[in-house]
Amino acid sequence: MGIVLAAGLWLAAPAFAARDVVNFDGYAPGTVxxxxxxxxxxxxxxxxxxxxxxxxxxxxxxxxAGSVFITGKFRNPDWSPPADVKRDNPRIPNVIKGGxxxxxxxxxxxxxxxxxxxxxxxxxxxxxxxxxxxxxxFRMYNDDITDLYDRVWIGTPVVVTR
Amino acid sequence: xxxxxxxxxxxxVALLAAGCTHMGKAPIGKTPVVTKY
Numbered sequence: 001m002g003i004v005l006a007a008g009l010w011l012a013a014p015a016f017a018a019r020d021v022v023n024f025d026g027y028a029p030g031t032v033x034x035x036x037x038x039x040x041x042x043x044x045x046x047x048x049x050x051x052x053x054x055x056x057x058x059x060x061x062x063x064x065a066g067s068v069f070i071t072g073k074f075r076n077p078d079w080s081p082p083a084d085v086k087r088d089n090p091r092i093p094n095v096i097k098g099g100x101x102x103x104x105x106x107x108x109x110x111x112x113x114x115x116x117x118x119x120x121x122x123x124x125x126x127x128x129x130x131x132x133x134x135x136x137x138f139r140m141y142n143d144d145i146t147d148l149y150d151r152v153w154i155g156t157p158v159v160v161t162r
Numbered sequence: 163x164x165x166x167x168x169x170x171x172x173x174x175v176a177l178l179a180a181g182c183t184h185m186g187k188a189p190i191g192k193t194p195v196v197t198k199y
Contacts, residue, residue, distance in 0.1 A: 079199075080195070096194075116198075118197065
């Protein structure tokens with residue numbers, strides 16, 4: 001019985017245990033901080049610590065900084081390109097179904113306030129995570145966005161720095 | 163009287179629970195998110 005319980009705990013643990021927890025000061029617990037230059041996103045857990053994730057960030061001319069908050073949480077969302085993306089890539093379909101290999105949101109997306117049509121989302125191109133690759137969104141591995149998704153709420157503050 | 167108060171309280175709790183459960187999920191009908199990427 002004890003062995004079964006221990007095995008169950010071991011199997012259940014990696015979702016949180018495998019995360020990269022680092023020293024991090026200066027922000028309230030529950031805040032998401034994106035350091036664009038580092039291409040890292042931090043979720044502040046308190047006690048001077050944060051969970052650190054690798055993210056893809058805005059490419060040259062597309063990065064930004066500011067304080068916003070999460071306005072929506074969506075799992076496997078259908079996705080539509082905004083006008084400027086469509087203008088750059090006219091062949092992108094007007095709607096891409098959620099959960100399909102063509103959908104750039106991956107397994108989840110959290111939309112951000114501020115009117116910039118930015119989001120923190122998963123990806124269908126994991127090789128691009130960690131680069132200066134996006135239109136200003138923050139692109140995470142699907143496993144990481146799944147982890148972050150469960151930590152944040154609508155209204156969670158997001159601070160983006162250069 | 164007591165029963166109707168209990169019933170009202172149960173209804174309020176059920177409504178709150180339904181709201182909390184749905185909060186943060188994609189809207190019914192799955193409107194596409196329109197974001198950059």
